[in-house]
Amino acid sequence: MTPPIVEFRGITRIYPGPPELTALREVTMRINRGDHVAVVGPSGSGKSTWLNIVGLLDRPTSGTYLLDGTDTAHLDEAARTAFRATRIGFVFQAFHLLAGQSAVENVMLGLLYRGIPSIRRRAAAMTALARVGLTDRAHAAANHLSGGERQRVAIARALVGEPSLLLCDEPTGNLDSANSVRILELLDELHHDGQTVVLVTHDRGIAAQAQRVLAIHDGTASEQTRTQP
Numbered sequence: 001m002t003p004p005i006v007e008f009r010g011i012t013r014i015y016p017g018p019p020e021l022t023a024l025r026e027v028t029m030r031i032n033r034g035d036h037v038a039v040v041g042p043s044g045s046g047k048s049t050w051l052n053i054v055g056l057l058d059r060p061t062s063g064t065y066l067l068d069g070t071d072t073a074h075l076d077e078a079a080r081t082a083f084r085a086t087r088i089g090f091v092f093q094a095f096h097l098l099a100g101q102s103a104v105e106n107v108m109l110g111l112l113y114r115g116i117p118s119i120r121r122r123a124a125a126m127t128a129l130a131r132v133g134l135t136d137r138a139h140a141a142a143n144h145l146s147g148g149e150r151q152r153v154a155i156a157r158a159l160v161g162e163p164s165l166l167l168c169d170e171p172t173g174n175l176d177s178a179n180s181v182r183i184l185e186l187l188d189e190l191h192h193d194g195q196t197v198v199l200v201t202h203d204r205g206i207a208a209q210a211q212r213v214l215a216i217h218d219g220t221a222s223e224q225t226r227t228q229p
């Protein structure tokens with residue numbers, strides 16, 4: 001049986017301070033291959049802390065984190081960086097594109113440091129741009145794209161390396177409502193194509209569209225029961 005993509009066993013994260021602050025308490029949860037999970041909670045509940053640990057940007061104080069079946073505690077910094085690059089595609093609220101570079105060049109950055117020749121990186125980037133419906137804008141500079149288009153480029157950049165997990169942090173936070181709906185529809189399509197998608201948001205309306213909702217409250221996580229339509 002394939003292992004879960006993400007498995008937390010009793011994960012605790014304490015910021016030493018002072019004052020010392022327990023941001024996650026004994027969190028045990030799983031994300032399985034093909035899941036579409038929204039992680040919700042009010043500001044200060046521990047969502048960023050959870051995301052930073054899942055994304056291998058931070059380490060837990062205690063507990064075990066298995067990513068794709070690998071115990072991440074056993075990875076040194078170089079191995080964590082390499083593992084992160086191949087397993088996780090990040091999408092951020094603020095897009096983080098290189099403004100003067102074209103869409104396709106930005107997407108190619110998602111394959112940097114893989115030792116892949118530029119011609120193949122470019123071809124993979126064009127495929128990823130097609131998946132997000134942006135073939136026509138591939139050669140436009142990022143700073144000439146609309147907010148919704150920029151986020152599509154960022155999603156293509158996250159997808160180009162075929163990550164196990166697409167990890168989206170408030171991906172519609174900088175978009176108007178029409179573009180937000182389109183981005184959420186795109187994430188839904190990617191999920192239907194088999195991509196594991198995690199979306200962290202403070203917005204319960206956005207979370208309602210996911211297949212699973214994990215609520216974080218005061219450093220503890222609980223699954224919310226959903227009725228499938």
Ligand code: ADP
Nearest residue numbers: 015021023041042043044045046047048049050
């Ligand atoms: P959210 O993303 O849900 O807003 P966070 O994970 O950022 O929540 O924060 C959870 C708690 O941990 C909050 O009380 C926050 O103030 C605290 N916190 C976050 N980062 C740090 C840090 N680097 N040092 C100390 N406390 C922190």
